[in-house]
Amino acid sequence: MRTFIFSSPGYIVDQLAARCKARRLAENWSRKTLAERSGVSESTIKRFETSGSIKLEDLIHLALALQASDEFGSLFPEKAVVSLNQLTTNIRQRGRK
Numbered sequence: 001m002r003t004f005i006f007s008s009p010g011y012i013v014d015q016l017a018a019r020c021k022a023r024r025l026a027e028n029w030s031r032k033t034l035a036e037r038s039g040v041s042e043s044t045i046k047r048f049e050t051s052g053s054i055k056l057e058d059l060i061h062l063a064l065a066l067q068a069s070d071e072f073g074s075l076f077p078e079k080a081v082v083s084l085n086q087l088t089t090n091i092r093q094r095g096r097k
Contacts, residue, residue, distance in 0.1 A: 013052035016059075021049045023066045038065035 024034050024045075031049075035042040038061045045062070048054040054062075063069040 010052070017049050017052045017054075020059075020062055020066070023068060027066065034062065034065060038062050040065075 024031070029037070031042045031045045034040070034045055038045075038058075040058045040061050044054060044058055048059070048062075060069065060072065063072065
């Protein structure tokens with residue numbers, strides 16, 4: 001599995017679009033086929049693959065259709081607790097800090 005080099009948001013978007021397109025092509029699906037299986041319009045898929053522009057909900061629909069939705073679970077992992085002291089000192093109360 002390749003990892004992202006976090007140089008810029010634009011780079012990450014371009015890599016996501018390229019990976020989605022590569023996954024679609026590996027399945028030997030046209031944009032039309034992916035559109036039918038995902039419920040995302042063909043024009044939205046084309047725009048995503050060429051410019052990286054897509055709504056999050058549409059991206060999730062594409063991931064579900066391409067059987068790649070499990071990867072979303074690793075996007076924002078919980079921070080590991082380092083010590084018991086950290087547990088007791090980092091509890092934030094509601095309101096302003």
